[in-house]
Amino acid sequence: QVQLVESGGGLVQAGDSLRLSCAASGRTFSSYAMGWFRRAPGKERMFVGAISRSGGTTYYTDSVKGRFTISRDNTKNTVYLQMNSMKPEDTAVYYCAASSGAAYQVNTGNCDYWGQGTQVTVSS
Numbered sequence: 271q272v273q274l275v276e277s278g279g280g281l282v283q284a285g286d287s288l289r290l291s292c293a294a295s296g297r298t299f300s301s302y303a304m305g306w307f308r309r310a311p312g313k314e315r316m317f318v319g320a321i322s323r324s325g326g327t328t329y330y331t332d333s334v335k336g337r338f339t340i341s342r343d344n345t346k347n348t349v350y351l352q353m354n355s356m357k358p359e360d361t362a363v364y365y366c367a368a369s370s371g372a373a374y375q376v377n378t379g380n381c382d383y384w385g386q387g388t389q390v391t392v393s394s
Contacts, residue, residue, distance in 0.1 A: 272299070282392055285356065303373035311361070364388055365386075367384045
């Protein structure tokens with residue numbers, strides 16, 4: 271069992287930066303690929319990005335490439351989402367997820383564990 275707790279959400283202005291954290295319980299954090307997803311108001315959940323177990327490989331959806339960066343610290347059981355040059359369309363609840371599958375498959379949303387989400391609001 272893995273429990274995921276996101277933090278770091280809040281209200282920012284367009285162009286600002288924000289870093290989300292996702293802390294995982296348990297000793298097996300490094301055995302999971304990790305992903306970030308978001309759900310905007312009235313829309314379906316969508317994939318944001320993923321990171322491999324070692325942190326050596328990352329994947330991003332096109333709309334955040336060059337602006338968002340995923341990293342992880344396996345010694346702290348934590349995955350991060352650094353968001354720069356934020357836009358109003360980035361407004362959403364952000365979720366982290368852990369997958370026992372391959373990192374490149376995280377975008378399917380078929381993950382084993384999910385956090386409760388953290389709200390990010392970007393004002394124009």
